[in-house]
Amino acid sequence: MTHDGPQWTTPFPEDGRTDAGQAPAGAAPSTGSEAAPAGTGSAAEPDVAVVGAGPAGLAAATVLAEHGADVLVVDEQLRPGGQIYRQPPASFTERGGPAGTAIPAGRRLLSAAADAPVRWWPGTVAWGVFGAGAGLDDFAAADAPPGRLRLATHGPAGTRLVHPRLLLLTAGAYDLPVPFPGWTLPGVLTAGGVQVFVKAQRLVPGRRFVLAGAHPLVLVVAAQLIAAGAEVAEVALAVRRPGVAAAWRALPAVAGNTGKLAEGARALGTLRRARVPVRFGTMVTAALPGADGTLGAVRLADLAADDTPVPGTEREVGADVLALGYGFVPSTELARQAGCATRYDAAGGGWVIEHDRWQRASLPGVYVAGEVTGVAGAEQATAEGRLAGLGALVELGRVRPPTADRLARPVRRELRRRRRLAGLLADTFAPPDAALAAVRTDDTVLCRCEEVTVGAVRAALRGHPHLRTANAVKLVTRAGMGMCQGRSCQPGLCALVAAETGQEVAAVGSYTARPPVKPIPLTALSDPG
Known part of the structure; x- marks a missing residue:
């Protein structure tokens, strides 16, 4: 990790000190909390x-x-x-x-x-x-x-x-990774990733955006992009527009929680004033490359009552950034x-x-x-x-x-x-699992780190009928053995294994988490400080 040192400043005191007890050069003045902690422990032995x-x-x-x-x-x-x-x-x-x-x-x-x-x-x-x-x-x-x-x-x-x-x-x-054809193209981002660009870096990471998914965050991020001066071509939500009956049933949960609803209403208002189409019951079926190999267009389709894409409703929307928000x-x-x-x-x-x-x-x-x-x-x-x-x-x-x-x-x-x-919110904006499974082909990359496809996992399951857990499939296919240690592929792989073997996702289990759980320099293991 390379940076200029600890930078937690206003509204925070600069307390990210070095082992020598000195604040980094250029840091804001400390308020003294490092010098006079409430407890009696050292930095290495806190309460x-x-x-x-x-x-x-x-x-x-x-x-x-x-x-x-x-x-x-x-x-x-x-x-x-x-x-x-x-x-x-x-x-x-x-x-x-x-x-x-x-x-x-x-x-x-x-x-x-x-x-x-x-x-x-x-x-x-x-x-x-x-x-x-x-x-x-x-x-x-x-x-x-x-x-x-x-x-x-x-x-x-x-x-x-x-x-x-x-x-x-x-x-x-972190954002739920959703594999589908073309999701590894440059220009396909998560809604949370786009939000980091806009909120933290004051950057708009593209020219023309399509936002898609099933989580209300996509509405908020689309409104933030509009406020930042971006062009939003469409917002596609793979959930049904809530009706009167659903709104009535939601009243007990809304009591005391109007702030969240107001945030969503403001986002919708921003999109309406900008004349951005917001379409419910619509999902991404593929991300398509442009002439330069990066994202050039997004293929969308309407959803049927069983949450599968309706044949003949597919259309393409030009965009250089697709922001996905299916949950976390x-x-x-x-x-x-x-x-x-x-x-x-x-x-x-x-x-x-x-x-x-x-x-x-x-x-x-x-x-x-x-x-x-x-x-x-x-x-x-x-x-x-x-x-x-x-x-x-x-x-x-x-x-x-x-x-x-x-x-x-x-x-x-x-x-x-x-x-x-x-x-x-979990009930109203649940990811459409049937629709997401329907658009994945054998060529769809499942594990980005190890370049393991959906077809490779299916072949492993057919060739080894005893494989029924995430860890077992990981050992045979290497899915989940890359730098992200399965963060990107575990949800999709577990859903695939469950569907192919007739199990519940809970029965498939998760990858075993081992140290280091995040990438660190190899020297960190030889220098235990």
Whole structure:
């Protein structure tokens, strides 16, 4: 990873310090939280290490620090906020403040976390958890305090090991990869990826856009592109337009959640004023190359009542960027590698981490919050982060259980309200699995890293009838063995194996997560810091 060093600045204090205790050159002045933490631990032995600086991580870190816990937050990005409250680089000068502060909830969350006495390690990858009996469990075990997990990280200071009393995982989610003919062409992006260009870099990554999928994010991103001056040719949603009956049934879930609906209504209003066609019951069947080998057009088709493409309705729309938004996948790799129990939750995005009422995972000393427990949005992630923080404070002995119960009551009410809306959205905007399966051909690439096609997986299943799990197919075909370690192909492969073998996706399982769960330099393994 190459960059100019930690850059978490306004609205955050610059606390991403070097091992020598000096702020990087050009950094904003520190507020002193590194020099005078609330707890008594060192940077390598905090009370709680929080992985992820999105809504859940920020909310948890704030609650923990406010009650005297010594907290370290580790995040891959140079600035906090996660995807929803993503901020541009600190060197950018713009009117109205960073993008993450444009949303009132994000502004409050970032401000509260900035004022809390918390240590921050930006630009740092958390790539393994050791000490719980997982693979490579003897890595750097010699100097580890007894009874503590070891969190392996890699960032500007190289490889550093953290020995927290408790570990909170809030790794978020990533866009659901959807294989179909042409999806590997240059110019085919995820809606979340396009949003990063627009929100964080102030760039429009193309000239003419088609947005397609089944998630309401595509409406929001299309409106953001319009606001940035881009041309949006069409928005195609592979879901039915909600009718009056559906709207009536949704009323209980809408109560107390009008903000999300207002966001969608504003996006639709922007698209309507720009005269962008928004078509329901329409999906992408292929991405077509232009003369230069990059995306030149998008083939769309209407969907039948059984969610399969209607023959004869296909049409082509010229575009140099196709942004896809079919939903999200929880980023559970680190929790799974550590040994936390999982369950399959289709509405939550796939494999999620099991937890109790205080967000404790099955592995002692580990808490989880946010999208790793099921994709449900920033508001629910924030509430879960606060709940996890309170649970950790009880375990640390900093808050008595009756006090935690009292503080948790409004958080639990908030969670119940948010979960009602999350369930409604999951039902209304579920990916059309039958339609997505119908458009895949044997030539469709399934695993981009290893260039394994749908046909290769089908052939392996026919030639080896005993193959019935994701791991078994991985061993035979190499699908999932590339640099992304299966993030790109696991959902599609599991769905394919389930369909071909007559199983439920849950029975197919997931790939085994092994360290390092993210790419790191090979030297990181020989320098355990």
